Amino acid sequence: MINKPSLPQGTRDFNAAVIRKRNFIFSTIKNIFEIYGFQPLETPAMENFETLMGKYGEEGDRLIFKILNNGLSNEKNIEKTKAGFEKLLEGKNSTDITERALKYDLTIPFARYVAMNHTKLTFPFKRYQIQPVWRADRPQKGRYREFTQCDADVVGSKSLYNETELANIYHQVFCELRITNYELRINSRKILAALAEACGGNEKMVDITVAIDKLDKIGIDKVKIELEERGLTTIQIETIEKFLNITGSNQQKILALHEMFGKNKLAAEGMQELAFVQNHAIPETNLVFDFTLARGLNYYTGVIFEVKAPAEIKMGSIGGGGRYDDLTGLFGVNDIPGVGISFGVDRIYDVMEELNLFPEDLQIGPKAIFFNMGQKEVDFAFNIMQNLRNHGIACEIILEEMKIAKQFSLAEKKNIAYAIIIGEKEIEQNYCQVKNLATGEQHVVVLENLVEFLGKMP
Template identity: 65%
Template sequence: MSKPSIPQGTRDFSAETVRKRNFILSTLRNVFELYGFEPLETPAMEKLDTLMGKYGEEGDKLIFKILNNGLNEPSNIEKAKSGFAKLMEGKNSSDLTERALKYDLTIPFARYVAMNHGKLSFPYKRYQVQPVWRADKPQKSRYREFTQCDADVVGSVSLLNEVELANIYHTALTRLGLADYELKVNSRKILAALAELCGGENFLTDITVAIDKLDKIGLEKVKEELAARGLSITQIDTIEKYLLIDGSNEERIAAAKNIFGENETAAKGIEELTYLLGKTKNTNLRIDFTLARGLNYYTGIIFEVKAPEEVKMGSIGGGGRYDNLTGLFGVPGIPGVGISFGVDRIYDALEELNLFPADLQVSTKALFFNLGETEGAFAFERMQELRSNNVSCELYHEPAKMDKQFKYADRKNIPFAVIIGSKEMESEECVVKNLKTGQQQNVQFDEIAAFLMNN
């Protein structure tokens, strides 16, 4: 028999880890609610045709497909073989798979809005906290199953929404202790203008997919990829000049205006970025014209969040405007913009920087010692009274030596021990010991709840 294991790129979460994750998630939920967003959940799986073609060439390759049921039944074997042959050719077949695990939360959200747009009040502001799956190569801070937190606004073209989302990033990450993060912003309109300078809109996908790899492979490799995608030396030189724009936010804006001249598409993108800079007080915001976010559905301002410099990892969040997204599902005319938080990477950043609160691992406030059948039954009644006052506590499961019960409390990081023997039963008081300081005192039964709540 093989040793028990879990799929590569997935994880089990212990109580300690779950409490830390809940600290992140509750912080994010509180910020979303603070800004007027309401919760939504969608299924773990979607129809395959809902997801395919929405994430660009690279993203589509990372969608986890689910095999149809009953493929080994005699009536389905030939269809399964035919479907597998198509799959080996890089094609999808409904004979083999019709469903997939969701790749992100944005496309399922767009599908939900398309299905329910007649019932929603616009602008509709929702947040969503759920796991997503990607058939990526597992590595540090990159998993095949991970949790995303999204906040989206649909039904409004106002750039005030982008300002609000930038402020959400600032509020949430500051509350989590990551105040030195960097929020990179660009506009897909400027990237579209770059494609126009290179000869036409049909170059946009090739350019954005290549530029999106800049941080990973460097400028020279990006130029090689652009050449492999059919761009000329002159076109690549134009893109390189664009990618080398540097300086302050204002200097970068000026350099972009110089490169694009009278190009109307670029002018609209620059106007959007200028508005965002002027309206937000977020000093962590940085214009980065190399930011591409190689997903086909973005149409306006795009975001990407980098962890503080001392944490060496990829982005911990990102998003942007996707005005045409619901049109993919036959419901045009519903503009949208949204951002996403990478919970697992935020967790790793907080862990590396030692930013989790010290008291997260306390769940049980007091352990009632079990000193015998009669004493244990009496302690159980007192414990239930504390629980009715919302004080978390537990009774050791069986009579045992004091040392064993103290060790149990220590392993579970329980701060107080409550000891009730026959003497304490008669005097209607108990011994309460602070297991961190070693101090103990006698407390009347009717005062235990107040004592523990105030200490």
């Protein structure tokens, strides 16, 4: 018995209707990236495992898709292979088993590219990238194992105006897509570092941010349990809980932070960063200071972003990013500061679909279709069709014989605007019948005028 074909969990096929909608999102984002001076870049689907490992924090590292090495079944390698798999089961990597992995995001491969090419690049270097990434995550609504990211990054500049530009890119893109009631949540890792200082020192930073990053998923009680498991004291956990409970307007949150941290230098720097972005970027109705925002990735050093979908949509973040001033240092190239953002296109698609925000004209197929009135007529119409294509008019011809009613049904399913009918009589008298399939209106058009006629029609 033949098994039915299926897809791997967390992946999808895209038909023409979906691709048109996705391309609408891609082109909107790409156009705005280029308005802001960003240039395109592509990197391979796979990277060396050591390039990716250790860059995403303990949670992220677990989600990296490893690629098995060739030749594992070779009898000469059996013992090495067994030992390698034992190491994998212990949570350690073995180069005997895997030396490559699918890329988890676009940021680390970009940092690798900059490190490899920094002597050839002109700084500040602004690049955008639109490519798929892969994560071994548990599939659920809005969470896929293969999805497309659209990133924009600036490296070689410490100016906070870069953060402002990126916030404005978010605003402009979402306004173009008509997702106007999004929330851009921002925080600074320096504020989180101040919290770590208040809870025993910088060595607590990873423990605190990893736990805080799960707040939306597991709630405050389970976050407190995790913090306790990570060795924080009751007093330290109470300090973190007080921090996480800061609410109110942006101004009220800043006042509460001042009260909590006093003259702490890191906290003051973080608050100044947030104030700068607030004063120079998007409308305050969309901008929210969120001190619970941690972005569990280890490489962030300053302002961090996360975009939340409209409240009526039950969806995770639809974008995120932040400043990473030490990222290329991971590859031996120091002193290249950077900041970037990412759009989660697959989730943005789901939001737009749920809110019915896609333009209706995206689903229009070819402009015209030639009906099949017999083999002789098809031979004649084929050349006419090619002439239309040469003039930029999208069209096709029905090559199989079928009843006229079925041909009309086919044209309707393909969202084609006009049916062109050329029978024996039309060939003899050098004209055709053009029928508007939406209105039923029919025109007699001389064949020499067909290009001009269709060119004027909507």
